[in-house]
Amino acid sequence: MRALVNIQLPLDDNEQYIDTKEFHQILQLIGLRPRDMPPSDDEQKFKEYCLRRAGPVFDRMPENTEEEKARKQHTKENIVYASDLPQSNTIFMVTAHTESECRFRLLNPKIESLQEGAKDLVLKINHYNEEHPNKPLKIVGKIDIFEHGLEESTISGIVVKNRWDATKTIAGRDILISFVGLVLFFILTSANIFLTKDGTILHTIVDRLSTAMFTAMIVSVLTVYYAYRSVVPVIQWTASYENKF
Structure with a gap:
């Protein structure tokens, strides 16, 4: 299984996109430099190392047509670079896609490990961006996953940039219940205080309803909070064919 992640390069002090050497330094800051990687000053030796390390990735790129x-x-x-993400045992290489963008190509035979590798890469990039807001690496578009020998993605992922927006998607029903429960709780409580008499059946019914609304609101608020803190993914994965209908 392969995954593609497109990255927009940051601008330098002269409002030009950074060069390959500075990009190497950023990757080293992120923690993606292998211990056995030679210095990038020797371009030929460095490129040979990257080609050798990225060999498994090239082996799984289809070449059934002249175009491929x-x-x-x-x-x-x-x-321009090749390394791995040890936590998921994912190999990756980086190519100069355009002047302003580079492409990460990730490889792992297991789909779960490949998704974990993509998540690890995104987290590393996000952490770097937080510490270096003046030269951020921007993830462009979707993260596509391809099966071996295919050039049509079977799974695509969107990086969750706003946790609250993602929470609204995942726990939208609970957010609605929280809001409605809060409004009804205040209405019923006010009605019980000002419109009903203690000891009457109506007072008891309204009191129980207001308690039920308050309980539902608390449960939903806790569900939303849990979704915000732990359920919201770093990458929201969907089957690519779902986007075609």
Whole structure:
């Protein structure tokens, strides 16, 4: 299984996109430099190292047509980095996609591990961006996952940039219940205080209803809070075919 992540490069002090050397330094700051990687000053040796380390990724790129063969050769010529994400045992390489963008190609035979590797990469980039807001790496578009030998993605993911927006998607019903429960609780409580008499059946019914609304509101608020803190994913994955209908 392969995954593609497109990254927009930051601008330097001259309002130009950073060069490859500075990009290497950023990757090192993120913690993606292998121990055996040679210095990037020797470009030929560095590129040979990257090509060798990224060999498994190239082996799984399809080349059934002349177009696919040309694309694979172009990728080899434009490789700028290769390493791995040890927590998920995911291999990746980076190619110069355009002047302003680079492309991470991740490889792992297990879909769960590949998704975990993509999540790990996104978290590392997010952490770097928090510490270096003047030169952030921006993830562009969706993260696509491809099966071996295919060029059509089967799964795509969107990086969750706003936790509250994601929480509204995941726990929208509980947010609605919290709001409605709060409003009804105040209405019923006010009605019980000003419109009903103690000891009457109506007073008892309204009191129980207000208690039920308050309980429902508290449960829903806790559900929303839990969703915000732990359920909201770093990447929201969906089957790609679902987006075509």
